[in-house]
Amino acid sequence: MEEFVDSVLSIKWWITALIGALVLDILKDFIKQKISKYYKHAYTSYAKSVEIRKNKDNELIALLKNDYQKFVVYTLKTIYHYVTLFFFLNFCILMSILYITSFNADLEGLNLMKSNYKILSLDETTIKFIAYFAIVILLFFGMILMSFIIKDNKRKIIYIVAIHYLKKG
Numbered sequence: 001m002e003e004f005v006d007s008v009l010s011i012k013w014w015i016t017a018l019i020g021a022l023v024l025d026i027l028k029d030f031i032k033q034k035i036s037k038y039y040k041h042a043y044t045s046y047a048k049s050v051e052i053r054k055n056k057d058n059e060l061i062a063l064l065k066n067d068y069q070k071f072v073v074y075t076l077k078t079i080y081h082y083v084t085l086f087f088f089l090n091f092c093i094l095m096s097i098l099y100i101t102s103f104n105a106d107l108e109g110l111n112l113m114k115s116n117y118k119i120l121s122l123d124e125t126t127i128k129f130i131a132y133f134a135i136v137i138l139l140f141f142g143m144i145l146m147s148f149i150i151k152d153n154k155r156k157i158i159y160i161v162a163i164h165y166l167k168k169g
Helices: 002-009 011-066 068-101 112-120 124-151 154-168
Strands: none
Touching: 002 011, 011 068, 011 154, 068 124, 068 154
């Protein structure tokens, strides 16, 4: 603790702090301009993509409202898409659970993990690292799939067109 107090009380420390503060003050405006320019560009490109997506959705809704067969095919493809994502997400979760529960698998005195080490000729820490890495990858893909399901607006389009056909009779 005395070394810290001695270094703070020294002139060298104060000069270094002053120079650091001056450098940060000079760089502050430059960095602020770059960050604000980046955010402005990101926001405008996002707003453009949202507008393009809305226009495409409106065109698709108009197309599906005019042709009932295309609406049915679109609905079936969307259902197939969601079912596939759901089953793959469940696969990712179940494989993660399988990896977690297989670490300490000991059936009738036969230690499965040690017998696997001999086959792979890897040590225990490497095997555990590979297994944990596989869990992380599977859960990562599961989160990506969930983001597709949550972000997707196909359900909204189907609801709009289905209400149109229900009103139409």
